[in-house]
Amino acid sequence: MSVFSQPSTLLIPCAKGIPPFLAAELKALGFPVVAETVASVSIRGTLVDAMRLNLHCRTGQRVFFQLASMNCPAQDGLFSRLARIPWENYIPADGYLSVTSVVDHPSVRDRRFINQKTKDVIVDRIRRLRGRRPDSGPRRHGVVVHVYWRRNQCGIYLDTSGESLARRGYRQEGGKAPLQETLAAAVVQEVAWNGTGTFLNPMCGSGTLAIEAALKILDIPPGLQRRNFAFMHLEGFPRSTWQQLKREARRQARQSLPGRIIATDHDRAVVKMAKQNARRAGVDGLIEFGVGDFAQIAVPEGGGVVVLNPEYGERLGQLAALEGTYRRIGDFFKQKCAGFRGFILTGNRDLAKKVGLKASRRIPLYNGSIECRLLEYELYAGSQRQKV
Numbered sequence: 541m542s543v544f545s546q547p548s549t550l551l552i553p554c555a556k557g558i559p560p561f562l563a564a565e566l567k568a569l570g571f572p573v574v575a576e577t578v579a580s581v582s583i584r585g586t587l588v589d590a591m592r593l594n595l596h597c598r599t600g601q602r603v604f605f606q607l608a609s610m611n612c613p614a615q616d617g618l619f620s621r622l623a624r625i626p627w628e629n630y631i632p633a634d635g636y637l638s639v640t641s642v643v644d645h646p647s648v649r650d651r652r653f654i655n656q657k658t659k660d661v662i663v664d665r666i667r668r669l670r671g672r673r674p675d676s677g678p679r680r681h682g683v684v685v686h687v688y689w690r691r692n693q694c695g696i697y698l699d700t701s702g703e704s705l706a707r708r709g710y711r712q713e714g715g716k717a718p719l720q721e722t723l724a725a726a727v728v729q730e731v732a733w734n735g736t737g738t739f740l741n742p743m744c745g746s747g748t749l750a751i752e753a754a755l756k757i758l759d760i761p762p763g764l765q766r767r768n769f770a771f772m773h774l775e776g777f778p779r780s781t782w783q784q785l786k787r788e789a790r791r792q793a794r795q796s797l798p799g800r801i802i803a804t805d806h807d808r809a810v811v812k813m814a815k816q817n818a819r820r821a822g823v824d825g826l827i828e829f830g831v832g833d834f835a836q837i838a839v840p841e842g843g844g845v846v847v848l849n850p851e852y853g854e855r856l857g858q859l860a861a862l863e864g865t866y867r868r869i870g871d872f873f874k875q876k877c878a879g880f881r882g883f884i885l886t887g888n889r890d891l892a893k894k895v896g897l898k899a900s901r902r903i904p905l906y907n908g909s910i911e912c913r914l915l916e917y918e919l920y921a922g923s924q925r926q927k928v
């Protein structure tokens with residue numbers, strides 16, 4: 541049996557706040573959730589399942605395939621267990637290996653020591669059995685082994701992704717404070733636009749929210765554009781299965797939308813960047829880009845969702861100016877967005893209060909280490925006022 545068809549635990553790490561989104565995604569992909577922590581979700585699956593997840597998963601950071609899990613009070617136990625794993629079945633002797641780790645154990649001052657020693661144990665075993673050893677180094681462009689050792693519990697994994705899954709490959713240029721693609725995907729999941737009416741994204745910056753919305757609504761997997769994943773470098777990588785997974789995904793993807801996606805920003809250079817990002821993602825034909833102040837844009841009839849991710853500034857002068865912006869967002873919602881559901885993603889609660897409307901929901905999310913809220917506002921049409 542190929543190592544690609546053996547089942548094990550698949551652990552998908554993610555940012556804080558994301559596990560409920562990730563769990564919902566995994567269930568929708570047909571994987572019952574086995575465990576959920578503050579920053580990961582675990583399921584059962586094979587390396588082929590891991591390939592499928594690398595292609596389809598929008599909110600997870602990586603896909604880890606578990607090789608061993610043990611009680612590990614001391615380093616000796618870790619290295620002797622490592623030496624018994626049949627690495628030669630997973631790592632080609634002419635391949636490239638890097639080791640990463642998360643270590644929280646009193647015997648370890650510098651986790652680089654664990655990485656180095658783990659690498660030595662692996663390559664020594666492969667050299668003994670195969671007559672040559674893989675190259676190794678810090679770059680995650682080949683096989684990646686991950687050691688997670690916390691207190692007395694240790695897990696040894698193949699990181700089947702390598703580079704973070706947030707790096708879809710479409711965004712080569714930033715903009716001001718771009719959202720991580722995985723966080724943008726969680727926002728898109730939460731706003732639950734059904735593809736009719738309009739997905740309106742004033743303040744689009746580098747276009748991440750609009751691009752992720754287009755990919756999701758058209759059922760285009762986020763990993764379709766990416767050229768390299770760590771699983772491709774494992775022994776026995778079933779290339780034809782990978783190509784078939786991509787073919788199936790392309791066949792299932794929708795070509796057009798009943799609704800519209802509109803992305804605007806007042807910064808012309810940023811909009812140019814967003815267009816280039818959308819082109820790389822293959823969705824530029826579906827997103828209507830425009831330049832202008834958010835309050836001046838023509839809001840189409842027919843409702844939908846309007847999603848804003850304004851800056852939330854750290855310096856004092858900035859904050860004063862931003863108060864005005866948040867106040868104007870409230871006015872914009874009331875005056876121009878009746879019939880829409882409004883959303884604001886912000887990391888500053890005081891600024892959020894300046895919107896002057898009562899949020900119907902406040903969903904906690906993290907942008908890096910900054911605790912944010914995705915605030916939802918129901919904006920009724922006609923004489924009905926915003927729900928309070």
Ligand SMILES: C[S@@+](CC[C@H](N)C(=O)[O-])C[C@H]1O[C@@H](n2cnc3c(N)ncnc32)[C@H](O)[C@@H]1O
Nearest residue numbers: 718719743745746748805806807833834849851
């Ligand atoms: C935090 S960034 C948005 C980042 C975006 N979500 C991304 O992933 O790249 C805020 C954006 O709002 C834009 N912006 C600020 N004030 C604006 C205004 N009055 N009208 C339109 N855009 C504005 C900025 O140019 C900036 O690109």
